[in-house]
Amino acid sequence: xxxxxxxxQAEGQNLGSGILKIDSLLNHQLYPDLMxxxxxxxxxxxxxxxxxxxxxxxxxxxxxxxxAGYVMNVPVVYARKLKPITMSGPVFLETAPSHTxxxxxxxxxxxxxxxxGENVLIIDDFLASGKTxxxxxxxxxxxxxxxxxxxxxxxxxxxxxxxxxxxxGYNNIPIxxxxxxxxxxxxxxxxxxx
Numbered sequence: 707x708x709x710x711x712x713x714x715q716a717e718g719q720n721l722g723s724g725i726l727k728i729d730s731l732l733n734h735q736l737y738p739d740l741m742x743x744x745x746x747x748x749x750x751x752x753x754x755x756x757x758x759x760x761x762x763x764x765x766x767x768x769x770x771x772x773x774a775g776y777v778m779n780v781p782v783v784y785a786r787k788l789k790p791i792t793m794s795g796p797v798f799l800e801t802a803p804s805h806t807x808x809x810x811x812x813x814x815x816x817x818x819x820x821x822x823g824e825n826v827l828i829i830d831d832f833l834a835s836g837k838t839x840x841x842x843x844x845x846x847x848x849x850x851x852x853x854x855x856x857x858x859x860x861x862x863x864x865x866x867x868x869x870x871x872x873x874x875g876y877n878n879i880p881i882x883x884x885x886x887x888x889x890x891x892x893x894x895x896x897x898x899x900x
Contacts, residue, residue, distance in 0.1 A: 707747050707884040709740060710859070711897050720890050724834065724865055732831055732859060733766045744884055745773025748829060748857045751882040752778075755854050758824040759783060761842055763802075763813055766831035770859050774829055783820065785813035785842060798848050800841035813841050820849035833858040833883060836867030840874055856881045863888050863898075 710731075719727040731737060748770065760782045762771040768784050775782035785800075786793070789812075796817040801810045820826070826846045828839060839856055846853045853876065861868065861883035868881055886898040 707744065709743055710885045713740065714860070714885055714887075714895065714897060718895050720893050720895050722893070724862060724890055726832075726860065726862070726887065726890065726895065728860070732769070736769050741769050741773045742776075744770045744859060745775075745777045747884055748774035748882075749777040751857060752827060752855050752880065755827070755880065756825050757827045757854060759820070759851075760827050760829055761785070761815070761820070761846065762829050763838055763842060767829060770831065771829040774827075774857070780827075781819075783815060785815050785845065787811050787813065789814050798845040800844050802838040802841040803835070813838070813845070815845055817849065820845065820851055822850035824849075824851045825854045826851045827855045827857065828853065829857045831859050833861040833867045833871075833881070834865040836865075836870035836874075839867065839871060843871075843874075843876060853879055855879050858883045859885065861886045862890070864890070 713731050717730045721727050757778055757780055759780055760771045760775045762768060763785045764787050771782045793816050798815045800813045802813060804811045828842045843853050863886060888898050889896040
């Protein structure tokens with residue numbers, strides 16, 4: 707997605723250890739027009755797929771998921787990191803390592819928001835190691851829903867997340883990224899051209 711790639715080139719910062727800071731456009735500050743364009747592009751990429759619900763992780767996956775959900779006219783469910791007192795009844799709980807926070811984070815979704823037999827699209831901010839996406843995929847499987855695709859804003863190919871997804875049995879679903887980073891060596895951010 708050209709507008710996103712240009713913004714990453716202009717505003718992205720390589721913090722080392724594979725950490726990309728794009729707080730000015732996704733992880734802290736948001737531009738609604740850019741988010742809407744991301745949502746439209748996600749909807750276009752998955753236009754041939756029947757989708758009943760979008761699943762994402764709190765917090766940076768919410769904005770692009772919400773815009774895609776708006777365009778696709780489907781509900782968006784996000785996995786919470788902390789269980790609020792209002793979340794009662796059965797929950798799907800998975801853990802995933804956090805690249806930016808260090809350690810493991812919990813991901814919780816109330817069972818009332820993932821239904822058996824539904825087609826679920828996962829959207830998140832990054833595909834890096836793939837472990838957060840795998841945790842969300844396990845939730846979909848636990849709910850007896852159908853994972854029909856994965857969409858991410860940014861994929862860092864050098865961290866092997868796509869390969870992990872494929873090796874974990876998700877080689878029959880489409881995986882799309884709006885921007886793809888192929889290297890972050892020597893303080894640079896090298897993006898795959900569209």
